[in-house]
Amino acid sequence: MALSGRLIRSRIKSVKNTKKITKAMELVSAAKMRRSVAGALQSRQYAKYAWELLLRLKKSGDRDFAAEHPLLIARPVKKILIIAVTSNRGLAGAFNSNVIKKAVEQIRNPAQIGRSRVGAKWVEAATPTPKMDFVIVGKRGEAVIRKFTKNIVASFIDFPDVPRVADAAPLVTFAIESYRKGEYDKVALVYTDFVSALVQKAKIRQILPVSEVDLEKTLFPEAESQTPDQTDAFDVGAAAFEPSIEEIINVAVTRLIESQVFQAVLESSASEHSARMMAMRQATDAATEMIDTLTLVFNQARQASITREISEISAGKAALE
Amino acid sequence: MLHVSLITPEKVHFQGDADAVTIPTTSGQIQIFAGHMPLVTILAAGELKIIAGGETKFLAVSAGYIEVRPGNKVVVLANSAEIATEIDVDRAEAARERARELLKGKIASEEEYAAVMAMIQKEWARVNIGRKHLSHRRPSIGV
Secondary structure, three states: OHHHHHHHHHHHHHHHHHHHHHHHHHHHHHHHHHHHHHHHHHHHHHHHHHHHHHHHHHEEOOEEHHHOOOOOOOOOOOEEEEEEEOOOOOOOOOHHHHHHHHHHHHHHOHHHHOOEEEOOEEEOOOOOOOEEEEEEEOHHHHHHHHHHOOOEEEEEOOOOOOOOHHHHHHHHHHHHHHHHOOOOOEEEEEEEEEOOOOOEEEEEEEEEOOOHHHHHHHHOOOOOOOOOOOOOOOOHHHOEEEOOHHHHHHHHHHHHHHHHHHHHHHHHHHHHHHHHHHHHHHHHHHHHHHHHHHHHHHHHHHHHHHHHHHHHHHHHHHHHO | OEEEEEEOOOOEEEEEEEOEEEEEEOOEEEEEEOOOOOEEEEEOOEEEEEEEOOEEEEEEEEEEEEEEEOOOEEEEEEEEEEEHHHOOHHHHHHHHHHHHHHHHOOOOOHHHHHHHHHHHHHHHHHHHHHHHOOOOOOOOOOO
């Protein structure tokens, strides 16, 4: 029994150490989550202005720029680029598997993803089975999605814990350039929407061609349908545009896509940290429970061995008498 | 009185009243006072000055656009903004060198060239503005 007592004691010690680690990871994730959430809120302001400007400019005077700008026109879809945002590290509960599930769902069910949304309408796909390429953010997603498809064209594995605009920029440049060149007819983004510290949902959103509905859902998720504040809107006819409206729309569209992707990346990062925080909290709770059980077993074993020793001694004494 | 907001995707850098703002744009530097007509134009990498009550704030900004709305509202949406005195000149110089190195490498398309040039301009502006506002002045570099 002495041996088993020692075994249990060392087991308790190792569980205690694990508990310390999970507790520390929980606290670290909580701090990182707060930073990501603050970043997501800050970037919303920027997105709001860019969004307002584009809405106002899109139909100015007698020209409909929405029908002219290459990033706003939907083409029948032959080939799709899917960007999936996962994390570099694991131990984050179901965070990565939810994103991966969502991405892999698209491979199995190409009919839905084949349509592009423009305004309130859908542009149907050119073929029932459009081709799909993937861009993966994060080591975790890359490793798993590679098992489902060979079409991974790029992967970004150097995103920091709390991403900055400069980190998301190459992602956006890649998407816009290949869309402009006509390599892809649609670009979609799979990310995790940070609803609250307890609830995160994997979502898929169209980013190119620019879709108002998807933009609104990514940038302003809490509003049912956000109509921008028009109180200080100017009359487009009375305003000056330098060098030209086309140039400005060009910049505004790019900025808007950038802020949409940046927002999604931040939301994903906030979700990752909160998922990890919850996972670590559960692990800490489980460790506490395990320590309690093991302590009980240890005490029982100790008590049993004492009782047996006493009974052995008293039996020996009885034999002597 | 103008109401100026300087916003980047990362944070709201400045929001408040000012007498005038000087803004670098792709068509040259402009200064905006109260009563300016509505205007939308593209921001260039350079130095942005916010003049309020005799004090001037200097910031290095890059890429974006500005909007002058009726009611003396100026909205500057920049990709990045940094207060001049907070620029780490040595690091800005290193960044500029990195950007220049990129130019020597293979450049496949016109868009890529434009992106590299924009990066060089941004870092160049940061270095110059940072130097200009150093507490101990070092000679400025010519362009």
